[in-house]
Amino acid sequence: MAELTGKVVLITGAARGIGAGLAQALAKRGCRLVLLDVDGAPLQELAASLGECAVGIVADVTDLGSVQAAVDQGVERFGGIDIVVANAGIASYGSVLQVDPATFRRVIDINVNGVFHTVRAALPSVIERRGYVLVVSSLAAFAAAPGLAAYNASKAGVEHFGNALRLEVAHHGVDVGTAHMSWIDTPLVQDAKDDLGAFNDMLAALPGPLGRTTSLAKCIDAFVAGIAGRKRRIYVPRWVAVMHGLRVLLASKAGDQATLQKAPAMLEKMDAEVAALGRSTSARNTAVDNARS
Template sequence: MRFADRVALITGAGTGIGAATAARLAAEGAKVVLTGRRPDPLNEVAAGLGDAALVVPADAADSAAMANVIEKAHERFGRVDLVVANAGGHGLGTATDTSDDDWKLALDANLTSAFVTVRAALPDLVDGGGSVVFVSSLAGLFAGPAVAGYTATKHALIGLTRSIARDYGKHGVRANAVCPGWVRTPMADIQMAHIGETKGLSREEAYTLVTENTPLRRPAEADEIANVIAFLAGPESSAVTGIYLTADSGASAVDLPTIALA
């Protein structure tokens, strides 16, 4: 029960990594504040967690909305101890394919949402020596094709992680990031369906294709990423701050120019 009497705020909590993280932290005693833009998925997650969960629908990039989330968390649980900044997902297209509106959407979804959420929670985190986990991506370290907005904003999350760690470590606040590769989630399922349509593959064949050059040769499961988040948020990593941890089936260990030699 590593998170007994701890209160965790999770953005993008309705599906995928966010939902898995909510279940993981609650299973170890945490109270969880679930937020996202769509109420129905949030309520479905909360239904399985009982009194440990509080649902507060909100756009994580909206300062007023996140101030309200913190207020509701205070009313129900008294404080916020942990933040998992997981919301995100936009930013497809090359630079020339990305309009001003598309660029702003990517910034809001992937970067501003994390910044606004953590800024709103920092008074609580400073008061209690809390912890932040940013969900970046392998795209925060490397560039995939035609994802300019996503790549730029996920890279920026690494910088935000280090900035929070540097500025607030003196108050006992830790900030770290996890960089997943391909993870089997509803969002990734949509991407696999698109790849499958393009290449004439099933969804599972598409997952096999995109992971065939990773050492583990499979996507991660959302629960596996939730385990990494729990480690970074929990007491076992008490001396760890300002780092990113890849959870990518080994993709970042591969020397790309040698793939042809395998």
């Protein structure tokens, strides 16, 4: 993957999970890294571990000014940005009737507006360098799950944002990809498993590979290969590509049947668990938001 050597890569949501793993992998391939996250302590620890090839910048993707300042700092440090990975994202728990409205809005703000702000701020430099943008979507963009409506909506939204962006910037020599993952062993999935018995019940009830969790290492390998190849789509695991092809069936009445049988009991249990927790997202997200306020 010599084509990655020397490239400057901007990654949001870089402090943990996919963002941190990708930063470590790309550093080994000779990339220079502009790492953004709202959670400063783990971000700076990661950047320090990577040495001179990385800079960690605390930034809130819901604030365009904050992201623009971070991008400007990255451009000043490394001369420009070749690759953008819009990765920052969170999830909420609970049915539409019971989820905390403020948490629902927060998911949309980070997962959708955060992608827009990231791309908007970095795009002039990416165009100048005829670079690549990767928008991190999900299998959830075309296979909805009850109790995760905000996450489903946000990931469908950013997939189409990526599709529109691709049409806008192709004549500049910029390529745009979207990443679609099933369950990956990241803090987002780990927190949901720890918080909600209903989430674990849902995974256990899903047919075939749909309920399996893929290792972070396999996800990172797929991302690195996709970025190096400037891929239009990255699927993790590869069978997610089949689900993408079946998206019309998945959204049909026939496709809903298996989920409809289990949804009432699962949602009742999830809403009860969310009420007992006193929050509609992970404690990790709540702690970060409290620290910022």
